[in-house]
Amino acid sequence: MKMFGRWLLILLALSVWPIHAEESPFDRYPIHFTTVNDTAIAFQDMHPTGGESQDESETVLLIMGLGAQMLHWGDTLVQGLLDQGYRVVLLDNRDAGLSQKYYQLSAPPVWWALVRNRVGFTPEPAYTLEDMAGDAIGVLDALNIERAHIVGASMGGMIAQVLVAGYPQRVISFTSIMSSSGAPGLAEPKREAIAAMSKGAESGLSREQQLANRVLIARTIGSPEYFSEGYARQLAGRVLNRGTYEDGVVRQFLAILASGDRSRLLEEITAPTLVIHGEADPLLPIDHGRDTAAKIRGAQFLAVAGMGHALEPEVSRRVLAELLPFLQKPPQLAGPQ
Secondary structure, three states: OHHHHHHHHHHHHHHHHHHHHOOOHHHHOOEEEEEEOOEEEEEEEEOOOOOOOOOHHHEEEEEOOOOOOHHHHHHHHHHHHHHOOOEEEEEOOOOOOOOOOOOOOOOOOHHHHHHHHHOOOOOOOOOOHHHHHHHHHHHHHHOOOOOEEEEEEOHHHHHHHHHHHHOHHHEEEEEEEOOOOOOOOOOOOOHHHHHHHHHOOOOOOOHHHHHHHHHHHHHHHOOOOOOOHHHHHHHHHHHHHHOOOHHHHHHHHHHHHHHOOOHHHHHOOOOOEEEEEEOOOOOOOHHHHHHHHHHOOOOEEEEEOOOOOOOOHHHHHHHHHHHHHHHHOOOOOOOOO
């Protein structure tokens, strides 16, 4: 009987160990909230293994994109930063994830906003990219972080542009991933990408239908060489567990439209900058990345083969291979030319 009990304990230990080893960093750290301009913003503050680093130069602030949650950064990229000793701070943008929703505000049809925008009528958004950049600064304030490396993806890159230009004293470096300046004349998204994204705005669906739609979106706009249906479905399930909000996506999109062409804003950026963009991005084709890098003085540009508009695990490893050396020693810009 004693022998049986000993083997039972061994088997239990072996069964628990892999679960612990593969635990997501998003599950290891609590979710906090702070109020910025009367808006509740959800965030996570992740410290590297071995204790809490108080060195502000080791903080990386991650800002996600349209309708996305901090979960969309993925375990691979976040754990990769933690493993290299960085403190990682992430937030859910307003109207998304666990942050405050503006239920009382209207959300006009996207097609109507696009039509009006094309004929010269600037949308009147419920809030702006400047407001969202202020939310991110509010998170840094709540944590008493004076300066950080700022990393933004897609719309998060646009929010980061505003933050980096408007709060240069809070920035160590800037990394833009699969984002855009909003300049006219850049390559349009592929039709199939737009069609897939529209699936995300459908309401009244069962959980299984929502999962199917999100997997379809991930397959269509993601990285053709690295797409995994299992990974896409797992991530979609985690996102749905935290909650989704279609009207919030519309209001965030209106904020992007209202910001217009940010080319002049990019010219004001003085922080060391790295621009990363996928060669297979169907939503914001690679011209958007090249244009962004060209308009920021001294910016480095990296095209990632096979990368779409997503951060699958293998894509994240490729991004980390370039991001980590940049964070460790951002190039110092020369004076005005």
